[in-house]
Amino acid sequence: xxxxxxxxxxxxxxxxxxxxxxxxxxxxxxxxxxxxxxxxxxxxxxxxxxxxxxxxxxxxxxxxxxxxxxxxxxxxxxxxxxxxxxxxxxxxxxxxxxxxxxxxxxxxxxxxxxxxxxxxxxxxxxxxxxxxxxxxxxxxxxxxxxxxxxxxxxxxxxxxxxxxxxxxxxxxxxxxxxxxxxx
Amino acid sequence: xxxxxxxxxxxxxxxxxxxxxxxxxxxxxxxxxxxxxxxxxxxxxxxxxxxxxxxxxxxxxxxxxxxxxxxxxxxxxxxxxxxxxxxxxxxxxxxxxxxxxxxxxxxxxxxxxxxxxxxxxxxxxxxxxxxxxxxxxxxxxxxxxxxxxxxxxxxxxxxxxxxxxxxxxxxxxxxxxxxxxxxxxxxxxxxxxxxxxxxxxxxxxxxxxxxxxxxxxxxxxxxxxxxxxxxxxxxxxxxxxxxxxxxxxxxxxxxxxxxxxxxxxxxxxxxxxxxxxxxxxxxxxxxxxxxxxxxx
Numbered sequence: 001x002x003x004x005x006x007x008x009x010x011x012x013x014x015x016x017x018x019x020x021x022x023x024x025x026x027x028x029x030x031x032x033x034x035x036x037x038x039x040x041x042x043x044x045x046x047x048x049x050x051x052x053x054x055x056x057x058x059x060x061x062x063x064x065x066x067x068x069x070x071x072x073x074x075x076x077x078x079x080x081x082x083x084x085x086x087x088x089x090x091x092x093x094x095x096x097x098x099x100x101x102x103x104x105x106x107x108x109x110x111x112x113x114x115x116x117x118x119x120x121x122x123x124x125x126x127x128x129x130x131x132x133x134x135x136x137x138x139x140x141x142x143x144x145x146x147x148x149x150x151x152x153x154x155x156x157x158x159x160x161x162x163x164x165x166x167x168x169x170x171x172x173x174x175x176x177x178x179x180x181x182x183x
Numbered sequence: 184x185x186x187x188x189x190x191x192x193x194x195x196x197x198x199x200x201x202x203x204x205x206x207x208x209x210x211x212x213x214x215x216x217x218x219x220x221x222x223x224x225x226x227x228x229x230x231x232x233x234x235x236x237x238x239x240x241x242x243x244x245x246x247x248x249x250x251x252x253x254x255x256x257x258x259x260x261x262x263x264x265x266x267x268x269x270x271x272x273x274x275x276x277x278x279x280x281x282x283x284x285x286x287x288x289x290x291x292x293x294x295x296x297x298x299x300x301x302x303x304x305x306x307x308x309x310x311x312x313x314x315x316x317x318x319x320x321x322x323x324x325x326x327x328x329x330x331x332x333x334x335x336x337x338x339x340x341x342x343x344x345x346x347x348x349x350x351x352x353x354x355x356x357x358x359x360x361x362x363x364x365x366x367x368x369x370x371x372x373x374x375x376x377x378x379x380x381x382x383x384x385x386x387x388x389x390x391x392x393x394x395x396x397x398x399x400x401x402x403x404x405x406x407x408x409x410x411x412x413x414x415x416x417x418x419x420x421x422x423x424x425x426x427x428x429x430x431x432x433x434x435x436x437x438x439x440x441x442x443x444x445x446x447x448x449x450x451x452x453x454x455x456x457x458x459x460x461x462x463x464x465x466x467x468x469x470x471x472x473x474x475x476x477x478x479x
Contacts, residue, residue, distance in 0.1 A: 023209050048210040061210045065218070071470040072239020072276070077427075080222045081394045086356050159395065161426035181209070 020053045020105065020180055022141050027176030029062060034171070037164040040074060042067040049176040051141060056100035058115055058143075060093040060174075082156050083122050091121040093128075108137045115145070122154045132174070140179040147172055218308035223315055223353040226430040227274055227282075227299075228464055229361060229387035230401040230419040231438060231446055235315045235351040237299055238276035241472025246272045246286075247465045248441045255457030263460060270441040274299075275471075284321075288441050291325035295442050305353060317349040323444045340371035345443040357391040365403065367448045377413075381448040382406040389423070397423045399432070403447050410448055417450040421462075432464040 027047030033040040048061040064085040069075040079085040095117020097103070103111040116129040132145030148169045151158070158166050224234035227244065238244045248270040252263030260266065272286030272295075284297040303316040323343045329336045344367065351361035363385030372379055385403035392398055400420040405411040421434020437452035438445070439460055452458030 021206070021209070025210070050206045050209050052206065057206055059206050061207065070473045071468075072242055073468050073470070076221055076239070084356075159426065165427060 022051045022053065022178035023181045024049050024176050024178050027060075027174075027178075029060075029175070030173050031067075032171045032173070033167040035165050035167040038166070040069070040166065042069045042075070042078065044068070047174075047176060049143070049178060051097075051143070051178050053100075053103075053105040053141075056097040058093075058095050058097055058117070060091075060176075062091040062093075064089060064091060082151075088121070088123050091119070093117055093119050095128075103134055103136070105136055105141075110135050119149075121149075122156055124154045126153050140177060143174065143176050143178060145172075145174045215308040217306050217310060220305040220307075220315070220353045223305065223351050223359045224361070224389050224399075225397060225423045225425055226432060226464065226466055228432065229389070230399050230421045230432065230434050231417075231436055231441065231462070231464075232363060232385065232387065232401055232403070232419075232443060233299065233317075233319045233347060233349060234387065235301070235317045235349045235361060237280070237282040237301060237317075238274050238468065239470070240276050240279050241470060242276050243469045243471050244274045244276075245467050245469070246270075246274065248272065248462070249464070250436065250439055250441060250460045250462035252460065253452065253457070254435075254459045254461065268439055268441065286442070288445070290440055290445055291327050293323050293325045293442065293445075295321050295323040295444075297321040299349075305351070313352060315349075315351045315353075317351075319345070319347040319349060319443075321345040321443060323442055343367065343369040343444040345447070347443065359389045361387045363387060363401075363403070365443060365447055367444055369444070369448070376409055378407045378410045378448075380407070381410045383416075383447050385417075385447070392422075395425050399423055399434075405447075414448065415450045415453050417446045418454060429468075430464075430466050434462050434464075435459050436462055 025048050026045060027049045028043065028045050029047045030041060030043040044062060044067045046063060046066045049059070051058045064083050065079060067075070067078065069078065095115050097113050097115055099114055103113060111134045113132055113134050114129060115132055118125050119128045130145055130147040132143055135142040148171050150169055152168065224236045226234065227236050227238060228234055250268050252260055252266035254262045256263050268289045270286050270288040272284060274282055274284040276282050280301040282299045284299070286295050287293065288295070297320060299317055299319045301315070301317050303312055303314060305315040306312050321344065325341050346366045348364050349361060351359060353359040365383045365385060367381040369379055383403045383405050385401065387401035388399065390398045399422065403417045405414065405416055415437060417436065417438045419434050419436035419438065421432055424431045437454050437458055437460070438450040439452065440446040440449055452460065
């Protein structure tokens, strides 16, 4: 009798392992704005990201307040005037890897992927589709991507007085090291 | 026997069902982090007096403060714009909680040095602190020629002090309020009956009109009897306009003086009488110490 339970539990465990999930809470995202009068860069090293290797679900949750700027005043303006992080604390991306079959999660290697989904930022949601790279190793998966966002798409307006200091298009750099979730 | 088997089968299924859970749940925080309230006020001044805000860590703020003459001097003095008193000042954020300041005002050729230290920061999350509390202290030294050089004059007679507690709360993203109990000490006063120590209770507020413009007001109620008899309570109302690295404050006040020792203890203008000064503060922030970005 007891054996049945043990076998069942064992089976459950096995199933869990094959339905792999990869997670990080210390992912790194930085963005750069390259305007004629000023270059701005801000880093966030507390990015939440999760990837399901079975379904291809790939999600990100980024706390806007965690972006660190070189200048204290910029950071305040970013939170207060632009992304309004008291109203919209997180940027959330919910997407999928459509070409999941190209990736062998069992085999170490570098795989080109496409990620498509909904980017929710400053209360606005936009469909995006970007290219990225997955590096699979025994330690986990490193996912990197560089892409651009138009800030106007997310209802963030730049006043005339700082027009030359903030670019219309912001470059986003994603670098997350996902570790297998074992429970 | 049968129930055990059922439990076993259920267990078997439980795992894949769990896998269907919202992946977002994986991000649930085990430990809440400190969530500091930012921008209780936009500038280091509410209108003419100190706010709980410090210059950012490593930033140097250059402040030009300007109070014109009285509006009721009429067209002859171009409503006060022909005369002006100014103060030039620097404020530096030494770290996240301490700021130092230096300045010089035209009135009585006064030099001042100040410290502003954050004691509590309004925050939620790991700890819940409903208010921000700062201490502001200033020493002012006037450098006018002695009115009676023939008698023995002491340098200490030139010195006056201001001590303030700044207690502020950002109630919503649009509204902040601050209480400002103040103690001012003058080493030398004009008349025997004058108060060497002046106490007042002030209040200031900010109401955000748009992302970059806010309406601010500040009032200081004199508690010391003699001073309250001889002088008026200082009241100022103005707007903050911010553009990038600048904050521009435009206001009307009954105080000619720019530092606390002057505007709290020695405001002689009366609003009802039209003794109103138009004024402005311009501050420009320079980041001297750059935050290091760790490289991967």
